[in-house]
Amino acid sequence: MNSSLYSDKSKPVLSPASAAAPGSRINAGMLRRMREHLLGYLFLAPSVAIFILFFFYPMARSVYLSFQLTDPRGRVAAYAGWDNYSRMMESSAFWNSLWITVKFTLMTVPAGLILGLLCASLVHSAGKGSKLFRFIFSLPLALSVGTASILWMILYHPSLGMLNYLLGQIGFGQVQWLTDPGAALDSVSLMTVWMNSGFPFVLLLAAIQGLDNDIMDSSRIDGASMWRTFFSIKLPLLSPTLFFLAVVSIMSAFQSFGQINILTRGGPAGSTDVLVYSIYREAFINYQFGTGSALAIVLFILMLLLTTVQFLVLGKKVHYQ
Amino acid sequence: MKAFGHPRSPYRLFSLYGLLVLLSLLVLAPLLYLLAQIFMTPDEASQFPPKILPSGLYVGELKNAIDTVPIFGFILNSFVLAVSIMVLQVLTAALAAYAFVYIRFAGSRFWFALFISTMMIPWEVTIIPNYLTVKSWGWLDSFQGLIVPFAASAFGVFLLRQFFMQLPRELFEAARIDGCGHFRHFLSIVLPLSGPAAASLAVYVFLNGWNQYLWPLLVTSSDAMRTVQIGIAMLQFEELTSWNLVLCGVALVLVPSFVLLALGLKPLVRGITAGAVKG
Numbered sequence: 001m002n003s004s005l006y007s008d009k010s011k012p013v014l015s016p017a018s019a020a021a022p023g024s025r026i027n028a029g030m031l032r033r034m035r036e037h038l039l040g041y042l043f044l045a046p047s048v049a050i051f052i053l054f055f056f057y058p059m060a061r062s063v064y065l066s067f068q069l070t071d072p073r074g075r076v077a078a079y080a081g082w083d084n085y086s087r088m089m090e091s092s093a094f095w096n097s098l099w100i101t102v103k104f105t106l107m108t109v110p111a112g113l114i115l116g117l118l119c120a121s122l123v124h125s126a127g128k129g130s131k132l133f134r135f136i137f138s139l140p141l142a143l144s145v146g147t148a149s150i151l152w153m154i155l156y157h158p159s160l161g162m163l164n165y166l167l168g169q170i171g172f173g174q175v176q177w178l179t180d181p182g183a184a185l186d187s188v189s190l191m192t193v194w195m196n197s198g199f200p201f202v203l204l205l206a207a208i209q210g211l212d213n214d215i216m217d218s219s220r221i222d223g224a225s226m227w228r229t230f231f232s233i234k235l236p237l238l239s240p241t242l243f244f245l246a247v248v249s250i251m252s253a254f255q256s257f258g259q260i261n262i263l264t265r266g267g268p269a270g271s272t273d274v275l276v277y278s279i280y281r282e283a284f285i286n287y288q289f290g291t292g293s294a295l296a297i298v299l300f301i302l303m304l305l306l307t308t309v310q311f312l313v314l315g316k317k318v319h320y321q
Numbered sequence: 322m323k324a325f326g327h328p329r330s331p332y333r334l335f336s337l338y339g340l341l342v343l344l345s346l347l348v349l350a351p352l353l354y355l356l357a358q359i360f361m362t363p364d365e366a367s368q369f370p371p372k373i374l375p376s377g378l379y380v381g382e383l384k385n386a387i388d389t390v391p392i393f394g395f396i397l398n399s400f401v402l403a404v405s406i407m408v409l410q411v412l413t414a415a416l417a418a419y420a421f422v423y424i425r426f427a428g429s430r431f432w433f434a435l436f437i438s439t440m441m442i443p444w445e446v447t448i449i450p451n452y453l454t455v456k457s458w459g460w461l462d463s464f465q466g467l468i469v470p471f472a473a474s475a476f477g478v479f480l481l482r483q484f485f486m487q488l489p490r491e492l493f494e495a496a497r498i499d500g501c502g503h504f505r506h507f508l509s510i511v512l513p514l515s516g517p518a519a520a521s522l523a524v525y526v527f528l529n530g531w532n533q534y535l536w537p538l539l540v541t542s543s544d545a546m547r548t549v550q551i552g553i554a555m556l557q558f559e560e561l562t563s564w565n566l567v568l569c570g571v572a573l574v575l576v577p578s579f580v581l582l583a584l585g586l587k588p589l590v591r592g593i594t595a596g597a598v599k600g
Binding site: 036037038039040041043044046047048049050051053054055056057058059061062065074115118119122123125126129133136137138139140141142143144145146147149150151152154155160162165194197202203206251254255257258261262276279280283284289292293296297299300303304307 | 337338340341344345348349351352354355367369370371412413414416417419420424425426427429432435436439441442443444445446447448449450451452453454456469470472473475478503507528531532534535538539549550551553554556564567568571574575578579581582586589590591
């Protein structure tokens with residue numbers, strides 16, 4: 001019964017080509033599918049080429065270089081084994097630079113998020129003039145690390161700078177903002193929070209404006225106080241945005257370089273020697289590409305761990321609508 | 322809490338606006354200082370105690386900055402760099418995103434995962450080998466060296482893919498029935514429709530390119546190739562510089578960014594919100 005169905009030559013066919021010769025139908029279909037596969041790869045090709053050349057190959061080469069000694073021109077001179085890593089682990093400069101990176105992150109990320117949340121909530125509650133304030137708080141988005149650092153370098157100038165002058169006017173002593181090892185990291189962090197304040201503000205304001213007003217209103221009608229509404233309703237609803245901002249700002253704090261290079265060059269006494277600056281110093285000032293690569297691999301592993309932990313721990317508390 | 326009373330009580334309004342004014346002064350202060358400084362004469366700028374406001378709108382220092390520092394050269398270099406990276410990244414991202422959404426090909430899931438994994442690699446980790454690569458190709462101190470490594474981005478692919486997936490599928494099927502191939506579908510239907518998402522990505526990529534610091538610092542060495550961020554930071558080392566000359570340079574560099582911010586803030590926010598938070 002079934003076999004008669006298959007052998008039935010009068011079965012309706014889709015294309016005239018397959019009617020002519022049963023074998024060519026398979027070929028045409030396969031060809032079309034092959035063409036589709038090829039097209040897919042053709043469309044991907046430009047991106048894949050860039051990723052291989054400038055992400056995957058250098059990633060592998062970083063690992064390779066981290067086990068080598070190199071000459072100043074970057075050519076491999078000798079196999080070093082784990083020496084680069086063990087010397088790194090033994091050096092106090094490495095642990096210092098890890099600790100500085102963590103401190104810098106702790107000083108800039110929470111402050112930036114809280115400032116952004118505060119400004120965004122206030123602007124959202126303001127009626128008249130909210131556009132003006134929104135404009136002001138998003139202005140720092142236009143800043144770049146070069147311009148902001150130069151501006152603050154002049155503000156921080158110990159004898160002629162505006163900050164010390166103002167401090168003097170209200171009766172405080174002079175602060176050696178960038179040359180006192182106890183103050184330099186705070187100064188760089190302050191400037192960084194200011195420079196980066198636009199992004200959290202803009203995203204959080206957009207998120208707050210996107211919240212469902214009905215929920216806010218009904219909670220207010222139910223007699224919830226402003227703070228209660230904020231902490232038990234607004235904050236959970238904003239958690240996806242806050243989570244995203246936390247991940248992005250922690251990553252960018254770990255990658256900070258420009259302001260350190262311009263303002264302090266890692267000094268004084270290593271007090272602002274963040275990890276990326278120490279990579280730069282090893283590789284491009286001391287020309288130790290091997291140890292520089294070992295530091296880079298540490299940075300990679302740290303960021304991977306951090307991101308994973310954030311997604312596992314913080315991510316669970318995020319409330320997606 | 323009770324003290325705040327009714328949402329529109331005078332006390333609450335007062336504290337709300339008080340706090341807003343205070344915070345905006347803190348954010349604005351360094352920029353206002355910059356604005357005041359650029360209109361001062363060199364004498365006024367170097368006075369102590371420092372002058373808060375200029376006595377008039379003196380533009381001599383701005384002119385001086387333009388004459389003594391190749392500031393327009395820096396701006397032009399950064400502009401070429403940022404626009405090239407922007408065009409290339411939007412194009413490569415659109416092609417790849419199109420493939421992931423509309424073309425069925427073997428291993429597309431694998432490739433997508435691989436693309437996303439590049440977002441996990443901080444750029445600084447690859448900077449030493451990339452520097453050595455660019456050096457070995459003789460691309461140091463050239464536009465290719467500045468631009469090509471950034472010609473593709475996983476973030477862009479991800480953002481545009483999210484957008485393409487929201488385009489009505491019927492359009493695609495109708496086009497196919499009409500015999501429209503992938504290239505034509507891409508060029509004449511998908512690209513024109515992806516304007517908003519492409520604009521978001523473009524603004525984001527442009528700003529990132531304009532603000533690049535570490536890579537241009539490594540690969541450029543001549544004044545003729547310096548970008549704004551490096552050029553402006555170099556000003557502090559020149560002997561000729563009085564403070565407000567440097568600040569005039571800073572102000573000139575900030576102008577294009579402020580213009581772009583005014584034009585591009587909305588698409589930028591929309592794009593990042595759509596790509597990152599609703600992912």
